Amino acid sequence: MTLLAPLITGFMRDYMPRQRGYSPHSCEAYAYSFRLLFAFAAKRIRTMPSQLHIEQLDAALILDFLVHIERERGNGATTRNLRLAAIKTFMRYVEYQVPSALEQIGQIHAIPVKRHDQKLIRHLIMVEVRAILNAPDLTTRLGVRDRAMMHLCFAAGLRVSELVGAMMANLSLQRPPSLLVLGKGRKERCLPLWKETAADLRAWLTLRGSVRVPELFVNAEGTPMTRAGFEYVLEKHARAAAETCPSLRGRSISPHQLRHSCAVIMLQATHDIRKVALWLGHADIRTTEVYLRMDPTEKLEAVEAVVPPELRRGRFKAPDALIASLLADISPPPA
Template sequence: MTLIAPHITAFLQQRLPVERRASVNTCDSYAYAFKLLFTYASRRLKVPPSQLHLEQLDPDLIVGFLNYLETERHNGPSSRNTRLAAIKSFMHFMEYRAPTALEHIRRVLAVPSKKADARLVKHLTIEEMQCILDAPVPNRRDGVRDRAMLHLCFAAGLRVSELVGLRLDNVQLGPHPSVLVHGKGRRERCLPLWRETTSALRAWMAVRGQAPFPELFLNARGEPMSRAGFEYILRKHARTAASRCPSLNNRRVSPHLLRHTCALRILEATQDLRKVSLWLGHAHMQTTEIYTRADPSVKLEALEAVTPPTLRSGRFKATDALIASLTPSTVMQRRRHQT
């Protein structure tokens, strides 16, 4: 039997951050996945989490855990598959650390992912986005900061982790304003800034003041802005904007919704999916293709470029007594006779 505690510690502290150079967000996500798994396994097997063995995490328990995520925690297929990916990554790590458990590991690796619905990406209209950008009142320090964060998040199509992780030296406000973004997978991208975004950033940096932290955006305590902090700020200004734009009342406005809105604006302006992919920092073009399903202009171009087949005119003639009795005129006549 292979005690799992020392191996999961090595996986989270050595394998992910050092050997794989995974981001802090990835490490945190994997750690949380195993926290949920070990809590579930401990409750089901009546064993303390620190005393769990690798062989106890069999396919039946893993499938039961995944079902628990969906039924009791109400996670969607995407979150379910993310937790399963963390488990499989750990099992690959264990292949050379516990060769005697290879057959068990392969059975766990055979647990399939769940297919998720490919829904259209949600986005905001130009009017809705403008109302949110105008919501912060720039006569206070926090209003100046919030306006700069909202403008930059939308204009650059940033993930929330990319936004709160920006440092002062990542922003260039010289002759050609730009921002250096450290994205997922340790991929960097340099994006130009609109004049309005540059003005909002200049206003914030003028009132930011000196702080012992290199991060660009600070909270009310003068500490680096957190993910939860920006999500709260966005929800607050979305509620304010809803008073002028009623369509926002039924919308759940998240940082990723601003990213989707930016992507669709770029696609509409350029009609070039490759430019959208570069702007968002996607590793694969397949990820960017979701925006072609949401952008109706792409389908309209195809519709206009194709000549539709001619439709032969004619009327349907019933050739059977039953079919003839089911025509609307016959049914109406029968009702009149009955009345």
């Protein structure tokens, strides 16, 4: 029997960050998945998590765990598949550490992902984006900061982690203005900025002050802006914008909806899914294809480009009302 604790420690502290180069955010997401799994396994086996053995994490237990997070925690199929992906990644690491568990690990790898409905993702139209960006009070320091944050998130199509992680050193307001972004998988991309976005950033930099942190955006205490902090700022201004934009009423606006909105507007302008993928920093263009399902203009162009078949036309002649009533009254003879 092989203790689990040394294996997960080596996986989280050496394999992921050093050997594979995973970002701190990815390591945190994996760690959360394992906390859930180990707490479930310890309760099921009636032991302490630190006393678990890798041999106890068999395919049957993993399947029970996946059912548990769906039924008890209310997780959807997408979250369930993410937890399973984290477990399989860990098991690939265990293959080299504990060769005797290869058969057990092979059974876990055979657990399929769960298929689910892929609904259209929600996004904002330009009128709604404009209403949200106009909501902050530009006569205050925090209002100027909020406008600059939301404008940059939308215009650059940033993930919230990319926004709060944006560095002063990576922003250039010289012509043409641009921002160097460190995205998923440690992939850098350089994004040019609209002059309107650059103007909002210049306004914020004049009020930012001598804050001793490298991040571009800071909170009221002068420390780096957090994900939760930006989500609060966006939700606050979305509620204010709903007073002048009725379509925003009753909706919960997330930072990722600004990213989706940028992608849809860019696709409508360029009609090139490859440019959208490049802008968003997608490693696989199949990830970007979801926006093709969202944008009806692409389908309208396809319909207009096809010549419909010429069909013979006829005219329907309704039967006489008296004859129709007699036919309805006739019942079939009994068998």
